[in-house]
Amino acid sequence: MVRAPRCCLPLRGTNKNINVEISESKWTKEKQETQNLKMKLNALIVEDEANSREILRNYLAKYCPTVNLVGEAATIKEGLALINSKDLDVVFLDVEMPFGNAFDLLDQLPDRNFETVFVTAYNQYAVDALNAHAAYYLMKPISIDELIKAVDYVSEIREKERVIEDRVLTPKFNKVDGKITLPQQDGFQVLNVGDILYCRADDNYTELHLEKQKILVSKTLKYFEEALSGYTFARVHKSYLVNVNEIVRYKKGKGGSVVISNGKEIMVSASKKKDLLSFFE
Template identity: 45%
Template sequence: MKIKSIIVDDELIARNVLENYLKKYCPVVEVVGQAQHIKEAVPLIQSLQPQLVFMDVEMPFGNAFDILEACEGQQFETIFITAYAEYSLKALNRSAAYYILKPIDITELVAAVNKVQMAILKADEFNRTQILLENLRSKNGKQQIVLPTLQGFDVIKTESIVKLQANGNFTDVYLADGSCKMICKFLKHFDELLDEPFIRIHRSFIVNLNFIKSYSKSAGGFVTLLDGSEFEVSATYKENLLKTLGA
């Protein structure tokens, strides 16, 4: 099976280098077109109907997310190529999108293509592009996050997450409905990914500030959540917690 693909990047050299890499290291990918910006990319995607689009994040006349919005409703996987834009990386990670940092590493490229190939074969139940667009449009903080489980993926609203607890190579994510999901990621992944109202209080715990009922200074400091559970606040994170709470 060949994966019908398009490359979108404002630099001709970058497009050609990527196409050569794909021919040499990812023969399953068939590049059927190139575009240098949104004005070329949108009609090209609409006419060629690719299964996969390699897309630089920052380009003239609009960024990668503008292209996705213009092509909303069309089904294709995306591998983002980016040199920076920290805000973009968090958005991409929340939607479990594939991305590669410039300069392109061959190993990362092959891994991303393999994941896309598996996603196409498995016909994933969720649309990463749609989740990404919804998160970028969110004005009230009600965003979604894709959680990789042992069985596949779960899409969860971040506001429903009460706490996260390290569990070896996994993270236990506790939700407001009382359920718990074991996620195939270290706690550090979520510490870097989740912004306020999530805050690290211990090397093993992250909590949602909206679910904190009280803070006690006794026994070195601990927080009580609305569900009655109590967690120690380690000295490393105490100052930041008190500052955030305005205490």
């Protein structure tokens, strides 16, 4: 499901050498009680400066009791390892780090199922953060109010997503007879795997495209790639998984493109071209 860009960018002037400085002037008991009523968020900090990690950790614990910090990383490599091993709601992410930046990390996670809050001393990355679907962009030094707003905004997004997940379909695969069962309010729908023409990533959801129907499912494209690994499906692009049996034409190019039986043309990533063509050898 495509949402409007999730961002709120309070760009504050700052010196890049300042880490995190939070004023307690506006913090009240009422605000803390309000925080306590909100949903819990599993969080990760990815920040190369130990002092910044410590300060952010301490203030999240003090002012954002809904945040459950499950890990910290000092490098992109460490961050990727933790992200892939944890069930996360939000990642607090510094932009500039040794051996790369935050966007290098996010580029390696096309099927993200968490929100991102950038915490940085550099305001020139605001547009890039917006394009990366960041939930919030915090400038150092951070005020309590901005920190709370960021957490509240993420809580709001995650709560809406959970409500939506209760309404959309979660699939169950039966590999014995090649069928997918999709629960519905009045029963369930049974699909033959072979009836799926292609799957398209839509944020944290996936659209299943059939000949005359499109179904939104509350699973990532990566989930379907793994679940359909025993069938003739190929990941041709970060956003597309296609039924090879429904390909009627391949057009040459750096990666090329495929035309599906319903006339849909889908670009093929150069890195996926070899795997796709292996189906036709």
